[in-house]
Amino acid sequence: MAEVRLTTPISEEEIRKLKAGDTLYLSGKMFLARDEAHLRAIEMFDEGKELPFDFKGLAVFHCGPIVKQDDTGQWHVVAAGPTTSSRMEIFQDEFIERFRVSVVIGKGGMFERTTAAMKKYGCVYAAFTGGAAVLAADGIKKVEGVEWLDLGTPEALWIFEADNFGPLTIAIDSHGNNLFKDIADIAEKNRPKAYEIIGASKE
Amino acid sequence: MEFAPIIEKVAFNLMKYSATVLPDNAIKAIKTAYEKEKSTTGKAQLGAIIKNFESGAEKSTPMCQDTGIHIYYVEIGADCPIDDLGKFREALTNASRKTTTEVPMRPNAVDPFGSNSGDNTGRYIPWINWEIVSGDKIKITAFPKGGGSENMSTVKMLKPGVGLTGVMKEVVDWMISAGGQPCPPTVVGVAIGGGADIAIKIAKKQLMRPIGEPHPQKEVAEMEQKLLKAINTTGIGPMGLGGNITSLAVHMDYAMRHPASLPMAIAVQCWAARQSAAEISADGKVKYLHHDIKD
Numbered sequence: 001m002a003e004v005r006l007t008t009p010i011s012e013e014e015i016r017k018l019k020a021g022d023t024l025y026l027s028g029k030m031f032l033a034r035d036e037a038h039l040r041a042i043e044m045f046d047e048g049k050e051l052p053f054d055f056k057g058l059a060v061f062h063c064g065p066i067v068k069q070d071d072t073g074q075w076h077v078v079a080a081g082p083t084t085s086s087r088m089e090i091f092q093d094e095f096i097e098r099f100r101v102s103v104v105i106g107k108g109g110m111f112e113r114t115t116a117a118m119k120k121y122g123c124v125y126a127a128f129t130g131g132a133a134v135l136a137a138d139g140i141k142k143v144e145g146v147e148w149l150d151l152g153t154p155e156a157l158w159i160f161e162a163d164n165f166g167p168l169t170i171a172i173d174s175h176g177n178n179l180f181k182d183i184a185d186i187a188e189k190n191r192p193k194a195y196e197i198i199g200a201s202k203e
Numbered sequence: 204m205e206f207a208p209i210i211e212k213v214a215f216n217l218m219k220y221s222a223t224v225l226p227d228n229a230i231k232a233i234k235t236a237y238e239k240e241k242s243t244t245g246k247a248q249l250g251a252i253i254k255n256f257e258s259g260a261e262k263s264t265p266m267c268q269d270t271g272i273h274i275y276y277v278e279i280g281a282d283c284p285i286d287d288l289g290k291f292r293e294a295l296t297n298a299s300r301k302t303t304t305e306v307p308m309r310p311n312a313v314d315p316f317g318s319n320s321g322d323n324t325g326r327y328i329p330w331i332n333w334e335i336v337s338g339d340k341i342k343i344t345a346f347p348k349g350g351g352s353e354n355m356s357t358v359k360m361l362k363p364g365v366g367l368t369g370v371m372k373e374v375v376d377w378m379i380s381a382g383g384q385p386c387p388p389t390v391v392g393v394a395i396g397g398g399a400d401i402a403i404k405i406a407k408k409q410l411m412r413p414i415g416e417p418h419p420q421k422e423v424a425e426m427e428q429k430l431l432k433a434i435n436t437t438g439i440g441p442m443g444l445g446g447n448i449t450s451l452a453v454h455m456d457y458a459m460r461h462p463a464s465l466p467m468a469i470a471v472q473c474w475a476a477r478q479s480a481a482e483i484s485a486d487g488k489v490k491y492l493h494h495d496i497k498d
Contacts, residue, residue, distance in 0.1 A: 040326065133265065155319070183383070
């Protein structure tokens with residue numbers, strides 16, 4: 001399992017070299033999008049509207065940060081850990097197809113649709129320790145900007161400059177491997193053992 | 204005597220400390236989990252969690268960006284000489300509003316028919332659980348609850364015929380499907396009986412018990428142990444990336460049930476088992492129960 005340092009935008013060739021289980025540290029421009037921002041971006045794209053900036057090759061981070069604004073209007077990150085990625089499963093594949101982001105950062109894992117899109121278009125899912133918001137904020141150098149503040153600060157489209165943001169675990173690579181699926185298979189295999197402990201029948 | 208001004212100040216401190224410093228029992232539970240975790244990946248996740256909450260406490264910064272929806276539990280001693288009970292709700296609401304800008308906490312109160320209120324308050328929020336108890340003290344607990352783990356909470360109306368084994372099976376199945384989503388290692392609150400609303404209220408209250416403290420009743424404590432062992436056999440592990448510590452504890456309780464019903468509720472708490480409580484005496488003196496808070 002390799003330890004890799006990459007700077008966005010990242011080419012498909014570089015992404016294809018990453019394998020599930022690798023550790024990634026990320027630098028460069030990343031943007032934050034949760035449920036609402038994903039929906040709005042897809043909607044705008046489909047209506048032929050221009051997005052605030054080009055997402056291609058960038059990292060999208062599932063995160064609703066705690067931010068504060070100083071007297072000059074500059075925003076600062078206080079805490080910025082990942083949110084549960086599975087909520088984005090219903091449209092992450094469409095998002096990857098339309099915008100060709102290179103890395104999706106989140107926690108808790110994603111499922112078949114996202115894994116398939118990542119294989120098809122060359123993208124990876126990188127897991128950050130859930131709730132580790134103080135550690136995450138240490139890897140953010142600067143808030144470059146924010147769009148769509150009307151969605152509220154947790155849901156807005158924040159643009160961060162990352163500096164060795166990590167450690168991230170490559171949990172889904174662009175070859176169809178998914179660590180969370182592997183663990184789910186292990187849990188399934190262990191289900192009868194768990195039933196035995198509680199005295200339940202094994203059907 | 205007027206208590207509302209004290210309550211506002213105390214509630215602010217409680218909400219602030221709950222977001223920034225884990226109670227000792229939670230710290231101990233996670234550090235013990237780190238020692239017991241056998242998977243390298245799982246141990247690395249727990250290591251990051253420990254480094255993170257220690258750093259948050261040092262910087263007085265929220266340990267998680269999801270500072271939760273604001274919930275208070277207020278126990279009022281029946282003999283407490285209170286002249287301004289009607290102002291308590293406003294005092295707690297003001298406290299939550301103030302933490303939003305001063306800690307800062309993330310604005311987490313969203314109007315389903317509108318937008319984010321921006322200050323953690325709004326219709327029914329902060330949610331306040333009121334209870335009249337004996338004695339002359341007021342106890343306030345701040346219990347901010349994160350969305351990721353709350354999304355894994357549930358109520359099921361089981362058929363009484365499935366029995367207690369059926370209850371345990373539901374819990375195991377539910378926690379297997381939750382996987383890494385609720386930010387394990389979790390604390391799992393389980394309640395049976397009462398009704399749908401009663402069960403989830405009791406289940407959620409179990410999350411406030413010191414982690415791993417067994418239920419005083421032997422049969423219940425045994426069921427807690429069996430469930431914990433079963434959940435930790437799954438191999439889901441810290442953050443769902445594999446390991447032998449998926450949950451830190453299972454806390455269970457029950458109410459009497461209707462003959463036709465076996466309601467069961469599961470309330471899930473992420474590793475950030477945040478809470479802070481204080482007791483206010485009849486003379487207005489404040490004693491903080493989880494955190495060393497001055498002023």
